[in-house]
Amino acid sequence: MNSTETKSFGVLTRDLALKIDSIIEKHQSNSTKLIGILLDIQDVVPRQYIPREVAAYVSEKMNIPLSKTYDVISFYAALSDVPRADYIIQLCDSVVCKVTDNTVLLNTITNLLGINEREATADGKYWLEYTPCFGACDISPAIRINGKVYGNLTTEDSIKAALSQYK
Numbered sequence: 001m002n003s004t005e006t007k008s009f010g011v012l013t014r015d016l017a018l019k020i021d022s023i024i025e026k027h028q029s030n031s032t033k034l035i036g037i038l039l040d041i042q043d044v045v046p047r048q049y050i051p052r053e054v055a056a057y058v059s060e061k062m063n064i065p066l067s068k069t070y071d072v073i074s075f076y077a078a079l080s081d082v083p084r085a086d087y088i089i090q091l092c093d094s095v096v097c098k099v100t101d102n103t104v105l106l107n108t109i110t111n112l113l114g115i116n117e118r119e120a121t122a123d124g125k126y127w128l129e130y131t132p133c134f135g136a137c138d139i140s141p142a143i144r145i146n147g148k149v150y151g152n153l154t155t156e157d158s159i160k161a162a163l164s165q166y167k
C-alpha cells in the first residue's frame, strides 16, 4: 500500500493527495525544487495554503525532514501555513508603487471588503497581502489577483472593475 492510499484525512483528501503526487512527479521529486513544489501545491489546496497534513505528506514523500519543509514555508512570503482565500489579492509594497501612491488602492480594497492586510473575508473568498514588486511598475499602482495583474488602479471604479472579475 503506498502513502496515497494510507493518508486520507482532514484537508488531505485522496483527490488532493493524487494532485500532490503528480506535482512532486512533475518536479522529479527533486528536493532542490521544494519551493516550486510547495507553490504548485498551494495553488491546488482550497484557500491556497499549506496545511500541516500536507507539509507532513510532502516531507514523507520526498524524504525531507518536516522542520526543513517548515523552514521553507516560513521563509518565503509567497507561501502560507494559514488558510487564505479563494482569491489572493496582492498589493505591491515596493518602491515604485509606493512613490506612485497606492493609498486609494489600499483604502478602497479594505473598505469594500472589510479586511486589512493578511486577513480573509468571513466567507473565505478574498485575502489581502503585501508582496514585493511583481514587475508591473510601469502600470502602477497595481494589484495581482490569483496571479493576474491589474494596473493603473487610481480610481475607485477601476478597482471595483478589477474585483468584480472575482465573485
Ligand code: FES
Pocket (backbone or CB within 6 Å): 092, 093, 094, 095, 096, 097, 098, 132, 133, 134, 135, 136, 137, 138, 140, 142
Ligand atoms: S514596484 Fe510595484 S509592481 Fe514594481
